[in-house]
Amino acid sequence: MTNTIKVQRAIKNITQEELAKSIGVSRQTINAMESGKYVPSTVLALKIAKYFGKKVEAIFELEIDD
Template sequence: MRNDVKALRLAKDLSQGDLATVLDVSRQTVNAIETGRYSPSLPLAIKLARFFGTSVEEVFHVDEND
């Protein structure tokens, strides 16, 4: 699964730590989501999308091969 979390975060001029604080997760969790090593839970994915003012489907993209 691909995602646009890093691009959305950088567009708001936020560090991984800043975003982690807003989401109440660790900076390592934000890093793992951005690098595709971790797929967030549905509640966290919704929280991310709401923070960026978009839908979950616009943040996360299912690869055709998955």
């Protein structure tokens, strides 16, 4: 799964720490998602999308191997 969290943060000019506090996770969780080491739960993905005012599909993309 890929995501645009880092890009969305840059657009809003916020740090990983600020995003983490806003959605109730640690900065390390945001870092792990941005680096592709952690796939968020559905609830967390929805919180992130809501925070940025986007649809989940605008933030996260599922990569399927054919």
